[in-house]
Amino acid sequence: AQSVTQLDSQVPVFEEAPVELRCNYSSSVSVYLFWYVQYPNQGLQLLLKYLSGSTLVKGINGFEAEFNKSQTSFHLRKPSVHISDTAEYFCAVSEEGGSQGNLIFGKGTKLSVKP
Amino acid sequence: EAEVAQSPRYKITEKSQAVAFWCDPISGHATLYWYRQILGQGPELLVQFQDESVVDDSQLPKDRFSAERLKGVDSTLKIQPAELGDSAMYLCASSLAFFGENTEAFFGQGTRLTVV
Structure with a gap:
């Protein structure tokens, strides 16, 4: 069985400051890792994913994440946030080699960017 | 740009009534998923289809869904x-x-259900 823990339910930050959203996972098998963003009353948009290869993954909108297997973590970072980054962010896992749509999600982190 | 279409966007229904949601996947996509997202939680997979066959419905409350x-x-x-x-x-x-490389999931806008 797999589980995902997002350590912060809310993260307030000022515009142009850096931000890190934390994600840890637990799994008895190898996994793929994902970050999704959700704007109010909208669906989910994929920010980035780790399937294999380089542990530093770059995504859309200037976000990046690093896979750390020993710490079972996949933290999301952005060096300088904008007001438009205000949204909820979800970390998710799927079983390696399986369907990337069969996902286990964390509870989400609400990022609030203040001017 | 192709997208997953869902309707309605919002639905209010009374307790004990029947309600239905519709989804039209991206053209050519063989695999379709339904997720439920309770307020303040992450989405939870309810059912997964491969073409017309159910692949996984272990989390679907089959007495009412x-x-x-x-x-x-x-x-x-x-x-x-x-x-x-x-x-x-x-x-x-x-x-x-x-299976394979082309399994990235694309999400629709969702249907917000309120039961009163």
């Missing part, structure tokens, strides 16, 4: 009877394939 994808294209999720605890966002997603 049903899902079908008769021709392997669009899909309907039904709740009968609806309960207050069913209030949630229902998300549909699709992917090109079930």
Whole structure:
């Protein structure tokens, strides 16, 4: 069985400051890792994913994440946030080699960017 | 740009009534998923289809929920009877394939259900 823990339910930050959203996972098998963003009353948009290869993954909108297997973590970072980054962010896992749509999600982190 | 279409966007229904949601995946996508997202939680997979066949419905509350994808294209999720605890966002997603490289899921805008 797999589980995902997002350590912060809310993260307030000022515009142009850096931000890190934390994600840890637990799994008895190898996994793929994902970050999704959700704007109010909208669906989910994929920010980035780790399937294999380089542990530093770059995504859309200037976000990046690093896979750390020993710490079972996949933290999301952005060096300088904008007001438009205000949204909820979800970390998710799927079983390696399986369907990337069969996902286990964390509870989400609400990022609030203040001017 | 191709996208997953869902309707309605919002639905208010009374407790014990029947309600249905519709999803049209991206053209050519063989795999379709229904997720439920309760307020303040992450999405939870309810059912997964490969073409018209159910691959995984282990989390679907089968006493009141049903899902079908008769021709392997669009899909309907039904709740009968609806309960207050069913209030949630229902998300549909699709992917090109079930195995291999082309399995990235693309999500629709969702249907927000409120049961009163």
